[in-house]
Amino acid sequence: MKFLVVEDDAAAADSLKKGLSGFGYEVDVALDGDQGLQMVRSRDYDLWVIDVMLPGVDGLSMLKSLREGGRHTPALILSARGEVDDRVAGLRAGGDDYIVKPYAFSELQARIEALLRRARAFDAAPETVLEVGDLRMDLLKRAVTRAGQEIFLKPREFRLLEFLMRHAGQVVTRTMLLENVWDLYFDPQTNVVDVHISRLRFKIDKYFESPLLHTVRGSGYVLRAHG
Amino acid sequence: MNVLTAPVRLVLGFLALYILASVLIFGYLYSQLSAALITQIDKALLDQQRLLVMRYHDYGRAGLRRAIENQIASRGRGEWAYRIVDAEGKVAFEAGGLVLPQTVPGKGVRDVEVDRVGPSPGKRRARVLSFALPGGPKVFIGIDTRQAGELMQGFRHAFMRTGILVVLLGAAASLWFARRFQGRIEAFSQLARRIVKSGDLSSRMPVQGNDEFATLALNVNAMLERIERLVQGIRQVSDNIAHDLRSPLTRLRADVEVALQQNDPATDRATLERVLSELGGMQTIFNSLLSLGQAEAGGMRLKRKRLDLSAFLAEMVDLYSPSAEERELELAGEIAPGLAVFGDRQLLAQALSNLLDNALKYVPAGGTILLRAARAGSAVEILLEDSGPGIAPEMREKIFERFTRIDPSRTLPGTGLGLALVKAFVELHGGSVRAAESALGGAAFKVELPAA
Numbered sequence: 001m002k003f004l005v006v007e008d009d010a011a012a013a014d015s016l017k018k019g020l021s022g023f024g025y026e027v028d029v030a031l032d033g034d035q036g037l038q039m040v041r042s043r044d045y046d047l048w049v050i051d052v053m054l055p056g057v058d059g060l061s062m063l064k065s066l067r068e069g070g071r072h073t074p075a076l077i078l079s080a081r082g083e084v085d086d087r088v089a090g091l092r093a094g095g096d097d098y099i100v101k102p103y104a105f106s107e108l109q110a111r112i113e114a115l116l117r118r119a120r121a122f123d124a125a126p127e128t129v130l131e132v133g134d135l136r137m138d139l140l141k142r143a144v145t146r147a148g149q150e151i152f153l154k155p156r157e158f159r160l161l162e163f164l165m166r167h168a169g170q171v172v173t174r175t176m177l178l179e180n181v182w183d184l185y186f187d188p189q190t191n192v193v194d195v196h197i198s199r200l201r202f203k204i205d206k207y208f209e210s211p212l213l214h215t216v217r218g219s220g221y222v223l224r225a226h227g
Numbered sequence: 228m229n230v231l232t233a234p235v236r237l238v239l240g241f242l243a244l245y246i247l248a249s250v251l252i253f254g255y256l257y258s259q260l261s262a263a264l265i266t267q268i269d270k271a272l273l274d275q276q277r278l279l280v281m282r283y284h285d286y287g288r289a290g291l292r293r294a295i296e297n298q299i300a301s302r303g304r305g306e307w308a309y310r311i312v313d314a315e316g317k318v319a320f321e322a323g324g325l326v327l328p329q330t331v332p333g334k335g336v337r338d339v340e341v342d343r344v345g346p347s348p349g350k351r352r353a354r355v356l357s358f359a360l361p362g363g364p365k366v367f368i369g370i371d372t373r374q375a376g377e378l379m380q381g382f383r384h385a386f387m388r389t390g391i392l393v394v395l396l397g398a399a400a401s402l403w404f405a406r407r408f409q410g411r412i413e414a415f416s417q418l419a420r421r422i423v424k425s426g427d428l429s430s431r432m433p434v435q436g437n438d439e440f441a442t443l444a445l446n447v448n449a450m451l452e453r454i455e456r457l458v459q460g461i462r463q464v465s466d467n468i469a470h471d472l473r474s475p476l477t478r479l480r481a482d483v484e485v486a487l488q489q490n491d492p493a494t495d496r497a498t499l500e501r502v503l504s505e506l507g508g509m510q511t512i513f514n515s516l517l518s519l520g521q522a523e524a525g526g527m528r529l530k531r532k533r534l535d536l537s538a539f540l541a542e543m544v545d546l547y548s549p550s551a552e553e554r555e556l557e558l559a560g561e562i563a564p565g566l567a568v569f570g571d572r573q574l575l576a577q578a579l580s581n582l583l584d585n586a587l588k589y590v591p592a593g594g595t596i597l598l599r600a601a602r603a604g605s606a607v608e609i610l611l612e613d614s615g616p617g618i619a620p621e622m623r624e625k626i627f628e629r630f631t632r633i634d635p636s637r638t639l640p641g642t643g644l645g646l647a648l649v650k651a652f653v654e655l656h657g658g659s660v661r662a663a664e665s666a667l668g669g670a671a672f673k674v675e676l677p678a679a
Contacts, residue, residue, distance in 0.1 A: 082514075084573055085528050102510060104503075156545060182546060186577050187511075189584040189641070195549040218503075 001116070002026045002043070006036035006059065007051045007078065016049070019105050020112075033057025040066060045073055047116060052079040052090065060093040067094035074115040078103075084185060106173065106219035113170040130165040133225030135204060135212055137165055146204055156181070157200050164200075164213065164223040173220035197221055234405035234412075242398055249393075253386050260382060264375040265354070269336050272356040275368050283360050291366075295322055306371040308341060308353065314363025325353055325369055341369060352376065411440050415447065428455040471512055471630065471642065475505045508642075515644040519629065522651035529571045529655060533679050536566040536607060540600050543576065547583045555592040558583075561599040566607050567679040570656050575676075578652040581645040582611050582672050588641070590615035595667055606658075606675045615669035623662040649674075 003025050007013040010031060017027040028043070030036035033054045040048070048066075052059040063075055077090040082100035090098045096118070097111050130137040134147040142158065144151045153161060160181050164172060174193040178184045197213065205211040214222050275298070282294035288311075295309045299322055308325035312318055321327075326342045333339075339355045342348070353369040360366060414432065421430055428451055432444035479502055486498040544560040551558035568575075586596045594614040601608055618626060625631050627650040630643035649672075653660045658676035665671035 083528065084530055084571075102506075182542075183572075184546075184576055184580075185573050186580070188546075188580045189511075189645075190547065190550045190580075190587050192546050192550050195553050196546075199549055218500075 001046045002028070003047045003049060003112075004028050004030060004036065004039055004043075004045045005049045006030045006033065006054065006062070007049070008032055008054050009051075016108075019109075023109065033059065033062040036062055037065070040071070040073075046119075047112060048073055048075040049112075050075055050077055050095075052077060052081070052086075060089065060095075063094045074119045076108075076111060076115060082185075087185070104173075104219075106171065106216075107175060110171040110173045110176060110220060114167055114172075114176070117167065117170060130162065130168075132165050132168045132223055133210070133212055134208075135165070137162060144204075146208060149207075151203050153200075153203065157196070157203070160196060160200055161204070164221065168223045168225075171216050171219050171222050176220070232405070232409055234408045235402070238398070238401035238405045242394065242401060245397060246390075246394060249390055253390070257379070257382065257386075261375075261379055264378065268354050268370055268372060268375060269356075272336060272354060272368055272370060276356060276358055276366075279366060279368075280358075280360065288364070291360075291364075292320055295320070299323060305343075305345060306374075308355070308367070308369035310367040312365045312367070319364065323369070325351060325371055327353075327355065327367055327369055331355055331357065331367055338372075339369065341371075343371070415443070418447070422451075428458060468516065468630075472509060475509050479505050512642045512644065515642050515648055519644060519648055519651055522648070522655055529574070531569050531571055531656075534568050534570050534572055534575070536568050536600065536609075536676075537562050537564050539572065539575070540566075540579070540598060540609070543579050543583065544598055547580075547587070551587060551596060554587060556587065556590055556594050556596055558596045559598070561597065563601040566600055566602060568607055568656070568676045569679040570676065574652040574655065578649045578674070579609075579611075581649050582674075585645060586611060586613045586615065586670075589613070590669060594669070597667060602678060603675070605678055607678045609674040609676070610671060611674075612665035612667050612671040613669040614665070614667040617664060617669045618662050620664075626662060627660070 001024070003020060005013055005016050005020075005027055007016065007029065008031055013029045013031065017029055020027045028039060028045075030039050033056050036048075036050070036054075037057065048063075050059040050063055054062070057065075059077065059079075063077070066073075074096045075094060077093075077095035077098045078101060079086060079090060079098065080101045087098045096115050099108060099111055128138070128140050130139065135144070136146070137144050137158075139162070144153055144158070144161065160177065163177065163180050175187060177193050177197075178187065197215075201211075201213045205213055210226075212223055212225065214224060216222055278298075279291055279294055282290040286293070291311065299307065299309075303324075305324040307323040308327050309320070309322045310318060310327055311320040324343060324345045326344055327339065328341070331339055334357060336354055336356045339353055341351050341353045341355075343351045352372050354372055355367060355369040357365060357367045418430055418432055422428060431448045431451060434441050434444045434448070482498050482501055482505075486495055540562045541560060544558060544562075548558045583596075583598075590596060590613045596611070596613045599610040599612070622631075627646050629647045631646075632641065632643045650660050653674055653676065656676055658674060660672060660674045663671045663673060
């Protein structure tokens with residue numbers, strides 16, 4: 001997997017490169033928009049990580065011109081501005097996700113994995129059934145079973161589980177859950193997500209041998225069939 | 228300094244207007260008066276004509292002459308001119324102190340230049356009436372108009388003298404007032420300059436009397452008072468920032484320095500975890516301060532849409548009730564159906580979330596939290612009540628200020644910015660929030676938003 005990081009702060013770019021390399025990704029760094037454009041044209045990447053504020057061509061213009069040129073590589077936007085407006089502008093310019101600085105590295109990593117997986121699933125037919133181990137979700141009937149036993153979920157729990165199942169095997173952060181399940185772009189002080197997760201866990205794991213929903217300390221949660 | 232200051236220009240303008248008005252009034256009076264005088268003179272001429280015609284009718288030419296001589300005898304000849312011209316055009320009789328010219332042009336009553344003979348000779352203007360008598364003779368009667376002229380001239384002079392006097396007095400008085408006004412305006416300028424120079428906001432305008440200047444002074448003082456309070460507030464905030472960001476920074480630094488000195492990989496991990504958690508807390512304070520600054524300075528762009536408030540509040544209750552239950556609290560909603568506001572969902576969610584966070588933090592286990600919402604006139608009233616320790620009456624306004632903590636020891640986690648954000652976000656929506664006592668025994672936060 002090859003990533004391009006476009007970030008004008010050399011120290012930040014370097015620590016990003018180190019962090020991502022640690023997870024087995026190969027990372028190239030461009031320090032401004034023009035260099036970024038050149039590198040994209042000379043090499044194929046699996047993901048672009050683009051900072052918004054860049055000298056010369058800014059991140060959003062760069063992304064826009066690449067999208068207009070027919071490039072569909074998944075792109076994650078980094079920005080110091082976190083208002084809903086800014087997010088919308090980032091996504092309109094062709095970003096696939098948006099993360100506000102300063103961010104936790106685990107957050108960045110989780111979002112990158114989600115993006116890569118979404119890109120892989122892009123061509124597949126839309127699923128009507130999600131399966132993780134013996135847990136099965138029928139999206140049409142809105143029914144959930146585990147090992148054949150029906151599990152009754154409230155609508156919000158259903159959406160929470162759906163998101164976790166769609167990202168099975170990946171770490172999902174609390175912020176990602178708040179954004180995608182509750183449509184909230186801030187972190188409440190109370191551990192609201194944790195308690196919802198523990199309720200869901202009670203319903204899907206309590207009466208079964210091997211747990212599916214795991215807590216990843218310091219990062220979030222992962223839904224996984226084994227281990 | 229410019230001599231033509233605003234008050235002086237104002238005074239000069241009014242003076243010019245005053246002069247123009249006086250001239251117009253004088254002109255009108257003058258023309259009316261001179262018309263009245265001429266009418267009077269002409270009436271005297273016509274009276275003479277009637278008398279002479281009567282005498283001529285009764286006594287013929289001799290009666291006519293006698294009548295003229297009697298007139299002159301009774302009134303003196305000075306101001307009058309009489310002439311009788313016979314049918315052939317020869318002057319048959321001439322009397323009076325005025326001498327008409329050889330031929331008098333025109334007819335009816337007209338102005339003619341005549342010679343005066345006797346004590347004060349010279350050219351005079353006269354009103355002359357001529358008429359024909361039956362049988363041919365023609366009579367001319369003239370009256371000296373000097374008296375009328377003198378009257379009019381006197382009137383003109385009186386106007387000029389009083390006019391000039393009034394204009395001078397007016398100008399002097401106006402300039403005096405202008406000076407006075409200028410002085411009082413200058414006092415404001417001086418105050419402003421003093422504040423600009425020294426930055427000392429404690430100066431105030433003295434308030435004299437109760438005119439517009441006094442009102443202005445009161446308003447300026449009120450404004451200065453508000454600015455002074457704001458500046459004090461900012462100082463207070465920067466002190467608080469210093470405290471709230473400096474303390475974690477100090478801890479961070481100490482932690483990292485100790486870890487570096489000890490050089491013990493076994494404790495490094497714990498240190499790094501503490502550092503990360505401190506950074507998280509600082510980030511929260513930083514974000515809140517940024518949002519607060521933007522909201523209060525009006526720099527926040529609201530994404531306002533019609534929001535189904537009933538559904539939204541139910542979602543918030545749904546989001547928080549598991550957390551409440553975990554803390555053995557009962558969180559209930561009594562939300563009227565069909566409520567709607569025009570608002571930014573994210574900001575309102577954050578405001579409500581801050582209130583709920585507080586309730587969950589302060590209400591001890593076994594307590595109750597109740598979220599109620601109902602229409603109240605043109606507003607929607609959201610009431611969040613709890614059975615917690617409540618808020619002392621003297622704190623109920625203060626808690627909405629930045630960095631105010633109900634818990635003075637600051638042992639419970641929190642930024643001291645949550646309620647300030649609630650207030651700022653609610654006010655951005657044209658609403659209001661206040662704290663009160665709840666029937667449940669604890670705090671009640673009442674949020675009012677304009678209904679959509």
